Amino acid sequence: xxxxxxxxxxxxxxxxxxxxxxxxxxxxxxxxxxxxxxxxxxxxxxxxxxxxxxxxxxxxxxxxxxxxxxxxxxxxxxxxxxxxxxxxxxxxxxxxxxxxxxxxxxxxxxxxxxxxxxxxxxxxxxxxxxxxxxxxxxxxxxxxxxxxxxxxxxxxxxxxxxxxxxxxxxxxxxxxxxxxxxxxxxxxxxxxxxxxxxxxxxxxxxxxxxxxxxxxxxxxxxxxxxxxxxxxxxxxxxxxxxxxxxxxxxxxxxxxxxxxxxxxxxxxxxxxxxxxxxxxxxxxxxxxxxxxxxxxxxxxxxxxxxxxxxxx
Numbered sequence: 086x087x088x089x090x091x092x093x094x095x096x097x098x099x100x101x102x103x104x105x106x107x108x109x110x111x112x113x114x115x116x117x118x119x120x121x122x123x124x125x126x127x128x129x130x131x132x133x134x135x136x137x138x139x140x141x142x143x144x145x146x147x148x149x150x151x152x153x154x155x156x157x158x159x160x161x162x163x164x165x166x167x168x169x170x171x172x173x174x175x176x177x178x179x180x181x182x183x184x185x186x187x188x189x190x191x192x193x194x195x196x197x198x199x200x201x202x203x204x205x206x207x208x209x210x211x212x213x214x215x216x217x218x219x220x221x222x223x224x225x226x227x228x229x230x231x232x233x234x235x236x237x238x239x240x241x242x243x244x245x246x247x248x249x250x251x252x253x254x255x256x257x258x259x260x261x262x263x264x265x266x267x268x269x270x271x272x273x274x275x276x277x278x279x280x281x282x283x284x285x286x287x288x289x290x291x292x293x294x295x296x297x298x299x300x301x302x303x304x305x306x307x308x309x310x311x312x313x314x315x316x317x318x319x320x321x322x323x324x325x326x327x328x329x330x331x332x333x334x335x336x337x338x339x340x341x342x343x344x345x346x347x348x349x350x351x352x353x354x355x356x357x358x359x360x361x362x363x364x365x366x367x368x369x370x371x372x373x374x375x376x377x378x379x380x381x382x383x384x385x386x387x388x389x390x391x392x393x394x395x396x397x
Contacts, residue, residue: 122303170200179253185212222255262326278348338368
């Protein structure tokens with residue numbers, strides 16, 4: 086009798102009206118999830134702030150001049166250039182997502198001390214450069230090509246080394262197929278494997294379990310709307326565009342949760358015949374100089390000096 090009453094009670098509670106009410110509630114929750122994901126994805130792939138001035142800094146180790154570069158798709162990029170020794174290489178430095186060229190000054194100093202000319206640019210949709218869309222390095226490949234064009238005009242016949250950090254590393258990789266042997270070597274700091282993994286890393290870092298998965302799925306769906314080329318944003322595929330006789334140095338942090346060491350290893354496997362991977366065990370995302378400055382500096386200097394005759 087007690088079991089019968091319990092079953093009857095449940096049956097009375099699950100009415101068509103209640104089912105309809107729950108269905109509407111679920112639909113509203115899903116709609117909020119989708120709209121919220123779309124809003125977040127849109128904000129993440131658009132310029133964060135209006136363009137702002139980036140005056141050339143005064144430093145003891147070089148004389149910077151400000152210049153503007155034009156890309157073939159119509160963007161205008163802010164840049165700083167400092168001339169080095171006549172026989173030395175030119176080094177192009179590329180910042181990460183949300184950054185600007187000033188973030189690369191400490192790296193530029195290392196190369197300038199070796200006599201290299203250095204060019205620091207602010208990628209599109211950042212700093213004083215034009216552009217509204219930030220597709221995490223894919224379109225910025227045009228910025229890299231424009232910068233190499235500048236160096237070739239300014240210092241014809243001199244080798245070019247490209248150093249990219251995080252998103253800047255991705256931009257360098259995306260440009261590599263077109264640039265081919267115009268670049269003598271690549272230094273890739275904390276590169277991400279592909280955009281799906283980069284998004285997943287950030288939701289895992291920012292949110293608790295389960296909620297991070299829900300957020301990731303929402304952002305993934307929304308990304309197909311705001312970034313139609315989502316599947317093309319994959320450095321691990323594009324890195325094979327680097328010619329097999331062009332050396333590649335990949336630097337990764339053992340404690341990096343944004344671009345994890347296994348991602349750097351996946352990239353390294355694609356260029357193993359002409360690439361080297363250096364892991365900084367205690368480093369996080371782009372803090373090699375702070376965690377192991379001596380080894381980091383030595384890695385950059387040795388790479389530049391190890392380039393084969395005719396490419397340095």
